[in-house]
Amino acid sequence: MNKSAHKTIVIIGGGAAGFFCAANIPHRPGQKVILLEKSNKWLSKVKVSGGGRCNVTHNADSIAAMSKKYPRGEKFVKKTFHHFFVPDTIAWFRQRGVVLKTEADNRMFPVTDESQTIIDCLMQEVQRQGVDLRMQHAVQSVSPAADGGYTIQLQGREALFADVVVIASGGFPKLDMFEWLKPLGHQINPPVPSLFTFNIPKHPITQFMGLSVPDAQVRINGTKLQQSGPLLITHWGLSGPAVLKLSAYSALYLAEQQYQFKIQVNWLNQFNEETLRQHLLEYRQMHPQQKVMNTQGLGLPARLWEYMMQESSIAADMRWGDLPAKDFNRFVKNIAAAEFEVKGKTTFKEEFVTAGGIDLSEVDSNTMESKLQKGIYFAGEILNIDGVTGGFNFQNAWTTGFIAAQSIAAS
Ligand SMILES: Cc1cc2nc3c(=O)[nH]c(=O)nc-3n(C[C@H](O)[C@H](O)[C@H](O)COP(=O)(O)OP(=O)(O)OC[C@H]3O[C@@H](n4cnc5c(N)ncnc54)[C@H](O)[C@@H]3O)c2cc1C
Structure with missing residues (x-):
């Protein structure tokens, strides 16, 4: 494992939250962003989401009304949505040529009715930002390194060093599947199915x-x-x-x-x-x-x-x-x-999520940084946040991924 001269930001998880975070970290000299995904597919849930159409978000009246749609995390999203909310999501995609439409029940989809549109947009953005995309890189553990930063152990590969780590690995159905995060000392709410x-x-x-x-x-x-x-x-x-x-x-x-x-x-x-x-x-x-x-x-x-x-x-x-x-x-x-x-x-196969995950009391809602470990950030469903069906879970992924990216860029 080599400490590089660059500032190394490692994002774990090639799903909605990981990609959105990577896409929003501005490309800078002296900085390297690496996105790790254990499977051989990028954005696989986005692909199948909303019956293949991707229910990107929900056209809500207000932050207060939207927050009520999260059985876990209501108070937390009320704060994060002040940083990045539905109109920001709509504008972000529109600026990149993706227009969203609202259906009668307020669910929002790309006008193409194809989740591939969202995948293509996110892929284009991370490539534009010069993100180093690495598939089939399964992280086995993340632990604080002796002289600052973090050591990332990979299955069957040489370990990586990171100055900053974003954990965007999605939810897991069993408590023992969070074991690889144990060295960080975070409290995990046991997962249970929702929806x-x-x-x-x-x-x-x-x-x-x-x-x-x-x-x-x-x-x-x-x-x-x-x-x-x-x-x-x-x-x-x-x-x-x-x-x-x-x-x-x-x-x-x-x-x-x-x-x-x-x-x-x-x-x-x-x-x-x-x-x-x-x-x-x-x-x-x-x-x-x-x-x-x-x-x-x-x-x-x-x-x-x-x-x-x-x-x-x-x-x-x-x-x-x-x-x-x-x-x-x-x-x-x-x-x-x-x-x-x-x-x-x-x-419910259309939109399956798990309740549970990283305890929100240990994460700063203004930055998505861990309150226990400096330089560790969380985004998406790994957090103890889950919404009902209708585009709420992706909005949480976009919001938390964006906030993490902004605070990493600012730090
Ligand atoms: C069938 C289906 C349809 C859905 N439809 C909708 C919808 O239309 N609208 C909506 O709002 N929500 C929908 N959801 C929920 C939504 O997909 C999730 O809430 C969202 O994908 C969470 O994003 P994420 O990036 O946090 O996690 P994920 O999308 O799960 O991505 C996490 C990624 O991290 C990778 N990973 C995990 N552990 C490691 C590791 N140790 N090392 C490296 N990589 C790792 C995983 O392989 C995965 O690719 C749907 C879910 C399902 C299953």
């Missing part, structure tokens, strides 16, 4: 796979944890934004429950159990001759409505005026407070 769907094996509702409702509320029994939004029935259980958000905000609790828990679903979130009862009582008074099956105006898919009737022992030809009180009450409950027993989870 998953709920399994309800063999439940009759799964026969309606593919059906969705626009606004449902899902609540975890015995807790205050609840989320609302579109709900999708799949062949193994329940998915859609309401469930994915709930999985993220409840990630730690659900891991403790070993993914065995009960939920209550309100399929018509514009009502609660009481207001739905009132609404249907009025409906019954106004339409006593109408068949329950033909009820209008509530917005539940007809097949689901029919299923709720069956579950409430209501015959297909039952008229509102003849509906016994017992069945009526059961019907209301099946719509507004249906109970399901969840047994296990399924990874």
Whole structure:
């Protein structure tokens, strides 16, 4: 291992955060930036992200509103976003010829609808900055060197010396996978999955796979944890934004429950159990001759409505005026407070993230530098920050990568 005459900056991880950091460190004489990636692919998650379209960021109203989308790291991103926020991301890519568009749900994608556009842009930038790109360089450990700086041990290769190290290695699903960072002495929050769907094996509702409702509320029994939004029935259980958000905000609790828990679903979130009862009582008074099956105006898919009737022992030809009180009450409950027993989870492949990582109390949000080790910086998902689905995780990668680059350039 040779200490070079240059100032050597080593970035570990060729993903979104590592590339964005490398792209934003201005090229200077007497300075060398090396980007290390253990696999044989650059930006592999960017490539598959957003179904191959890359959901680059989210068109949020404000930093306060955006920060709420991070079940872990809300307070931290509230500070980092003051340095580099969504309009900065949009402008950064636009200045390099990449135009982003906003979809109806505020997710932002390149107008090309191709994640390759983002990859090409980032690759061009790091090459322009003269970054030394090294693939198949797996870092085995990072440890403080005797006379300042850091020693980077590589698998099957000669060790490197670095004055400055940016750790942008992404999240890891198991605690022992953080072992290589141990010499730096940082506290690691144990990883647990976030963004998953709920399994309800063999439940009759799964026969309606593919059906969705626009606004449902899902609540975890015995807790205050609840989320609302579109709900999708799949062949193994329940998915859609309401469930994915709930999985993220409840990630730690659900891991403790070993993914065995009960939920209550309100399929018509514009009502609660009481207001739905009132609404249907009025409906019954106004339409006593109408068949329950033909009820209008509530917005539940007809097949689901029919299923709720069956579950409430209501015959297909039952008229509102003849509906016994017992069945009526059961019907209301099946719509507004249906109970399901969840047994296990399924990874949401579209945007899989892990909660956990480097404890934020040990990182300076103004610089992304470690508070324990001078010259060590963190960026991206290695930090204990994760967002819900919708472009929030990439925004965290861009923001933290940018801040690290700026403070390295300034130091
Ligand atoms: C299928 C999928 C789709 C997604 N879609 C979206 C989306 O559309 N929008 C969104 O906001 N988020 C999305 N996400 C989440 C998003 O991809 C991540 O949050 C983001 O990639 C994190 O960036 P990162 O650079 O921190 O980590 P990563 O992208 O994971 O990059 C880290 C890199 O470091 C390398 N590395 C790890 N350890 C070492 C080591 N010891 N030595 C050398 N290299 C190492 C890894 O091989 C990896 O290439 C998606 C995730 C997945 C899995």
